Amino acid sequence: MVVALTRPTRITISQAAVTHNTQIVRDATHAKMIFLALKANAYGFGLIEMGHAAVNAGVDGIGVAVLDEALALREAGIEVPIMIMGLVPARYAQIMAENNIMATISDLTWLQTAKQHLAGTHPLLINVGVDTGMGRIGVRSREQLIELIDYLAQNQKWFTYQGIMTHFSEADSLDNDYFHYQLANWHALTDGLPMPPMVHMANSGAAMYHADEIPTEVVRVGTVLYGVEPSRGEVLPDDYLKPVLGLESELVFVKQMPANVGISYSHKYYTHEGEWIGTVPIGYGDGISRTLQGFEVLVNGQKAPIVGQIAMDQLMVSLPSEMPVGTKVTFIGKNGALENTLEAFSTHAGLAPWVITTSLQERIKRELID
Numbered sequence: 001m002v003v004a005l006t007r008p009t010r011i012t013i014s015q016a017a018v019t020h021n022t023q024i025v026r027d028a029t030h031a032k033m034i035f036l037a038l039k040a041n042a043y044g045f046g047l048i049e050m051g052h053a054a055v056n057a058g059v060d061g062i063g064v065a066v067l068d069e070a071l072a073l074r075e076a077g078i079e080v081p082i083m084i085m086g087l088v089p090a091r092y093a094q095i096m097a098e099n100n101i102m103a104t105i106s107d108l109t110w111l112q113t114a115k116q117h118l119a120g121t122h123p124l125l126i127n128v129g130v131d132t133g134m135g136r137i138g139v140r141s142r143e144q145l146i147e148l149i150d151y152l153a154q155n156q157k158w159f160t161y162q163g164i165m166t167h168f169s170e171a172d173s174l175d176n177d178y179f180h181y182q183l184a185n186w187h188a189l190t191d192g193l194p195m196p197p198m199v200h201m202a203n204s205g206a207a208m209y210h211a212d213e214i215p216t217e218v219v220r221v222g223t224v225l226y227g228v229e230p231s232r233g234e235v236l237p238d239d240y241l242k243p244v245l246g247l248e249s250e251l252v253f254v255k256q257m258p259a260n261v262g263i264s265y266s267h268k269y270y271t272h273e274g275e276w277i278g279t280v281p282i283g284y285g286d287g288i289s290r291t292l293q294g295f296e297v298l299v300n301g302q303k304a305p306i307v308g309q310i311a312m313d314q315l316m317v318s319l320p321s322e323m324p325v326g327t328k329v330t331f332i333g334k335n336g337a338l339e340n341t342l343e344a345f346s347t348h349a350g351l352a353p354w355v356i357t358t359s360l361q362e363r364i365k366r367e368l369i370d
């Protein structure tokens with residue numbers, strides 16, 4: 001993947017916002033360990049940039065989905081605890097053990113296979129997944145859980161029983177019934193069993209809306225630390241969380257048009273007399289959904305709609321007046337007195353915020369600011 005360092009299109013990561021949001025989570029949960037979910041290239045924000053921002057902000061650990069993400073963070077010099085929240089094939093157990101990376105498991109077979117691949121030099125940190133109603137990964141019965149915990153106790157040369165977790169499928173919902181159903185399952189499955197040092201179940205929704213009902217000494221959050229309210233602005237006060245991500249570019253070409261000229265592929269837009277059209281070097285090849293046609297970007301503190309079909313590497317905007325090449329174009333973030341939020345951007349696109357951000361290609365450079 002080539003990163004376009006010379007193109008004036010960039011994603012900005014606000015360190016100040018990450019630090020602010022970390023403090024919000026700390027205050028809301030009194031967590032001793034905040035794990036930040038950095039999976040999928042840090043929700044598309046940029047794995048290494050967000051990894052450094054997280055450590056600078058005092059985040060205590062990092063959660064990823066796959067081993068390669070964990071190893072990339074270790075290679076970048078990030079030394080905080082890392083847990084892999086998805087399942088890694090057991091044959092990679094020794095690599096995880098050597099790099100002090102915690103593996104999540106769902107069954108005994110995984111442990112038995114992993115043991116054959118472990119050298120016994122470093123015990124592998126184990127996080128036991130419990131499925132209380134997400135239906136994704138994790139142990140589903142108390143008997144299997146007891147068996148697993150026994151096995152860990154008998155194989156301490158190979159494994160360290162470090163964590164146990166579950167995951168809520170509706171913690172961000174304003175209807176709490178399913179949350180409470182899962183929590184009751186958790187108690188039925190785990191009450192009275194030996195617990196490891198880390199007992200964790202709070203994603204952002206659970207951390208922000210249910211902190212008084214569940215253990216929150218260890219939390220695993222993504223959404224809130226990225227500055228987005230789990231239930232999309234329905235509960236928390238405005239400006240409580242600070243947006244972390246900015247997306248901006250520059251005008252690379254500006255021209256004044258006569259009336260009725262078609263713009264871009266398939267001529268989905270025709271100019272009016274004297275209209276100023278600016279070209280911006282970003283397109284669907286960067287992850288800008290074509291459904292963003294009509295979205296108003298910000299230039300010079302004013303709104304400018306995206307006009308015509310969005311091309312792979314470029315798109316056009318209708319400018320309120322003549323503006324010089326090099327003028328900043330803000331897709332997400334502040335420009336003058338105006339601000340485009342990620343939520344507004346994704347609402348216009350008709351997609352969830354994380355569907356948008358995880359589509360932002362690695363070609364776009366990421367820069368840590370503030």
Ligand SMILES: *Cc1c(COP(=O)(O)O)cnc(C)c1O
Nearest residue numbers: 037085167203204220221222223
């Ligand atoms: C992604 C993820 C999280 C964080 O979820 P948010 O809702 O973004 O806070 C927590 N736990 C697991 C297992 C995850 O996969």
